[in-house]
Amino acid sequence: MSDTLQRFMFDSSPVRGELVEISDAWQQVQARRTYPAAVTTVLGEMMAAAALLSANLKFNGSLIMQVHGDGPVLLLVVECDSALRLRATAKLAADAEIADNASLRELVNLHGHGRFAITLDPADKLPGQQAYQGIVSLDGDSVAGVIENYMLRSEQLDTKLWLAADTQVARGLLLQKLPDEGGTPSPQADNERWDHVVTLASTLRSEEMLSVDIMTLLNRLYWEETVRLFEPRPLSFHCGCSREKVGNMLKMLGREEIDDALADLGGLDIDCDFCGQKYAFDAVDCAQLFVADAISAAVQTPGRQQH
Numbered sequence: 001m002s003d004t005l006q007r008f009m010f011d012s013s014p015v016r017g018e019l020v021e022i023s024d025a026w027q028q029v030q031a032r033r034t035y036p037a038a039v040t041t042v043l044g045e046m047m048a049a050a051a052l053l054s055a056n057l058k059f060n061g062s063l064i065m066q067v068h069g070d071g072p073v074l075l076l077v078v079e080c081d082s083a084l085r086l087r088a089t090a091k092l093a094a095d096a097e098i099a100d101n102a103s104l105r106e107l108v109n110l111h112g113h114g115r116f117a118i119t120l121d122p123a124d125k126l127p128g129q130q131a132y133q134g135i136v137s138l139d140g141d142s143v144a145g146v147i148e149n150y151m152l153r154s155e156q157l158d159t160k161l162w163l164a165a166d167t168q169v170a171r172g173l174l175l176q177k178l179p180d181e182g183g184t185p186s187p188q189a190d191n192e193r194w195d196h197v198v199t200l201a202s203t204l205r206s207e208e209m210l211s212v213d214i215m216t217l218l219n220r221l222y223w224e225e226t227v228r229l230f231e232p233r234p235l236s237f238h239c240g241c242s243r244e245k246v247g248n249m250l251k252m253l254g255r256e257e258i259d260d261a262l263a264d265l266g267g268l269d270i271d272c273d274f275c276g277q278k279y280a281f282d283a284v285d286c287a288q289l290f291v292a293d294a295i296s297a298a299v300q301t302p303g304r305q306q307h
């Protein structure tokens with residue numbers, strides 16, 4: 001069983017849970033490059049976390065988790081859509097020297113300017129509708145800690161995460177306290193039940209999470225609880241890049257900048273950071289990007305003048 005997301009509920013606690021295990025998709029992220037060990041851990045943990053948060057999305061679209069670093073790691077990005085298709089990439093500073101045991105702070109928050117962002121991007125946006133983005137400072141010594149802080153601030157939900165990753169696999173556990181909707185006979189008992197399941201999960205260590213599958217983890221932690229399992233969902237690697245999207249990105253840079261780059265390089269070779277797909281734009285391709293715009297502007301102009 002690999003690349004699976006398993007949701008569950010406790011019969012006697014107002015808590016929902018999810019476990020995730022990502023192996024094949026995580027291998028595909030790492031296929032084209034070797035990251036330093038500390039970066040592998042953080043990016044893998046973000047992958048597991050993005051899948052755990054995406055499993056609860058209420059819309060068709062993507063959750064994008066980003067860390068903007070001010071240290072040797074400049075950017076970490078993980079994207080997961082509502083079909084649990086993932087992609088991820090990391091950008092390191094050119095002269096980055098990263099110790100195997102570098103902490104999250106040393107990687108991305110060296111000067112206290114690191115930022116963590118989650119974007120919720122619906123696939124079918126209404127005209128004028130923007131993606132929602134929440135940004136917080138990088139409070140926390142671990143990916144799990146940063147996300148817990150984010151969830152408490154932005155969603156006002158008690159959420160706990162346990163994450164672990166190496167080059168082989170990324171695994172994660174999420175527990176979330178269900179909101180008290182007024183029908184609870186004893187909020188205090190609910191809090192005690194929440195504390196109880198969290199305390200049990202807090203015994204988890206990375207080594208254990210990396211060495212056994214998620215169902216074994218679930219049984220070890222909660223063998224005394226009645227746990228209800230939902231249908232497991234598969235995850236996969238997917239990159240949604242396309243020639244059209246790369247063309248749009250070039251257009252946003254503007255004609256002048258593109259012409260300068262063409263003069264220097266002769267043609268533009270763009271590699272997708274996520275999947276390695278190569279896109280080549282020569283001078284004719286670039287000219288066409290802007291010609292299409294010029295034509296549509298010319299077609300629209302007479303229409304406007306009639307009014």
Ligand SMILES: [Zn+2]
Nearest residue numbers: 239241272275
């Ligand atoms: Zn791609």
